[in-house]
Amino acid sequence: MPIISKAKFISPTLVIQIFVLPALNAQQGNVALGTPLELVVASGMAQPQRTMLLDTARLFYQFWNTGDTATLNQAVSPNFTDHDLPPGRPQGPTGPAFAIRQFKAIVPDLQCDVTQQIIAQDRVISHLRFRGHFNGSLGNLKGQGQAIDFVATDILRIEDGHITDNWHIEDNLTFLRQIGAVAP
Numbered sequence: 515m516p517i518i519s520k521a522k523f524i525s526p527t528l529v530i531q532i533f534v535l536p537a538l539n540a541q542q543g544n545v546a547l548g549t550p551l552e553l554v555v556a557s558g559m560a561q562p563q564r565t566m567l568l569d570t571a572r573l574f575y576q577f578w579n580t581g582d583t584a585t586l587n588q589a590v591s592p593n594f595t596d597h598d599l600p601p602g603r604p605q606g607p608t609g610p611a612f613a614i615r616q617f618k619a620i621v622p623d624l625q626c627d628v629t630q631q632i633i634a635q636d637r638v639i640s641h642l643r644f645r646g647h648f649n650g651s652l653g654n655l656k657g658q659g660q661a662i663d664f665v666a667t668d669i670l671r672i673e674d675g676h677i678t679d680n681w682h683i684e685d686n687l688t689f690l691r692q693i694g695a696v697a698p
Contacts, residue, residue, distance in 0.1 A: 549628065556634035564633060570672045571631065571638040574610075578626035581614045591676035598682050620693070621646040621662050636673060642666045644684075648693045655695055664688040 549572070555564055573589035576582075587607065594607045603609045617624055623646040630641040644664055648657035664685040671679035690696040 550631040550640070551628075552630040554630070554632040559633065566675050567633050567636075567638050567672050568631070570675050570677060571628075571640060571670060574670065574677055575626055575628050575640070575642070577610065578614060578624075581611075581618055583611050586610055589677055591673070591678045594677060595679050596682075597679060618650075620648060620650040620652045620657070622649055623647055624662075636671055638668075638670045638672060640668045640670070642668065644689075652693060652695065655693060657693065660692055660694065662689060662692050664692070 553568075570589055573585055577586040577589060590607045590610070592607060594609075596603070596605060596609050599605055599609065600613075604612055614624075621644075625645045627643045627645070628640055629643050632639040642665060644662065644666060646662045648655075648660040648662055650657050665688075666682060666684040669681040670677050687696065691698050
């Protein structure tokens with residue numbers, strides 16, 4: 515279990531505790547498994563609630579690394595709603611499975627690292643870093659091993675150990691520049 519250091523900050527609106535995993539414990543394997551480099555937890559959150567939120571989010575990001583739909587099904591509710599649904603992606607729990615298949619065809623070694631998470635009430639906000647190599651194809655573009663490295667942010671609503679809602683934004687412009695679809 516990683517050692518966690520704790521510091522408290524007081525703002526006019528919210529008292530939060532910041533838990534920072536030391537850099538030596540933030541190795542690729544831990545981050546890739548959904549353990550964030552930084553974790554911000556709302557003050558007063560009960561340990562069982564914190565654990566449930568983090569475990570559920572961890573499963574969701576493990577899915578993004580593995581593409582394993584059994585892991586996805588553990589993480590999302592049958593009533594899962596994607597509030598930022600891209601054109602062509604199905605709504606509901608099948609949407610993320612569709613998305614990972616599409617993305618792995620473009621970037622077969624896609625890796626999703628959780629760099630920061632903020633948890634409060636029923637929400638987990640995750641700052642993510644996606645990396646890999648463009649060895650697949652997208653339309654007429656054929657990958658030649660170009661490095662891919664872009665960020666994204668998710669806001670997850672979690673109830674009873676399942677993600678019910680997701681609001682997300684990805685840095686698609688950086689991704690499209692990296693694969694050569696858009697001029698730098």
